[in-house]
Amino acid sequence: MEERKLTVRAVERALDILLCFTKQRDLSLTEIAGEISLHKSTVHRLLTTLEEKGFVIRDSATEKYRLGLKIWELSVHLSEGDEPAILLQPRMEQLRDRLGETVSLYLLDGTDRLRIQAVQSNQAIRRVAPVGARLPLFVGASSKVLVAYAPDEVLQSVLNSPEWPSSVDRAEYIAQLERIREIGYATSYEEREPGAAAVSVPILNRRGELAAALSVSGPVSRMSQQTLEEIAPVVMEAAKDMGMMMIL
Template sequence: MLKTLDNSLELLKYFTREKRQWGVRELAKEMNISHTAVYRMLATFERYGFIKKEAKTNKYELGYAFLEYASILRDNLDITQLIHPVMKKVVEETNESVFLTWLDGEEGICLDIAESRQPVKYALSVGSRTVLHAGASNKVIMAYLPSSTQAAILDRGLLPRTGHTVREKDKLLQQLSQIRQDGWAYSVGEYTDSVFGIAVPLFAQDRQVVASLTIAGPDYRMPREKVPGVLQVLQAAQQEIQSLLHRIL
């Protein structure tokens, strides 16, 4: 019974922004289990509204039941309501978008965005999941994780997001050490081509890293000489948010 539950929950993780639809046999092959088992799991999820079959393709995709649960989670999550005004102030001072990335297991998840008003800006959706080995917003979290967790991430492989993603384990570990020493991270084109990121970590009361705050946008708007001034604004917001987090975490 527990194995079936594990497989069912694992199945849901295959429905991503990059791969939104699956056929039964296609998914069974990917999961390396029988297509009969996959069909039964999909049928059960479909019955409760968590999965639906798309009529044109005859493939399965996530159902609307998730929207209700997402709404409940969002309503109960006071963190973004507390932090968003601070993020908006950073946008006003820097004229660039600001992102709150939360640690979820061994991944990051975009929890909130305060968008720049500029016509050209970095676009990311709330709820997007990110690997922790690429980009300032992610590496500034990974830098403060226990070495055992870092090792687990490294062992899974450093799949490239762009041509600038660091793929050598030793080089990444050196960068993480430097980030931890500096207390902030800077990247250009590591997660998305031609996009810069300047990020600082956020901690719970027990000093465990829980999230990052990042300013990001087109790289042509952030030459190196502008970084110190923008970082100063970001670090002021970091201190303000830390005091908020320590009240609730």
């Protein structure tokens, strides 16, 4: 039994190492050890195994690690029917081409939102949305859409989070969620990020259940509050099409 616990713990630690690369592309041994709070000798042994199996690559010039080709080999076998990031990308590209701004797809993950896909604007000045970014649910158009259409326990978890920012009024936040459910979309104007604006809508599957949040974002110089409200019906139309594509 003790041997089994040690084996499982080793797997957990190896997975923790791989998860470090959701935040940064290249990491040193010291950076990884600090991130997961393990001794460098332990991390080095795990990295050696991961490197042998092709899950990480070590750059001999910089002594830094990055994800290996084995990760990409595994991703090839994701089912399009089960993976919205793959399934919905063509429709997201159509929406980007129509509106000219960056289009993102978010999933609810605990008390965070996770950007699982992004189609960048082709304009010279644009908002870059990195895939894999994890953001809180307290502010932002897509955050509020995800909470507004999620089960009530998600809202309670967010409201009771110890990380709730003092600058956000809970009563006003709840009122915003009610308004979002009424009109079917949310907007944000320099709410989370200076100089950025966004409109977000829910993607509901054929059962009417929340599948994801679809967001269009860009610089405030092109996306005024009036512009956000004008393009909202276009984004809602795209989300409706995407919802019909989702496998139940």
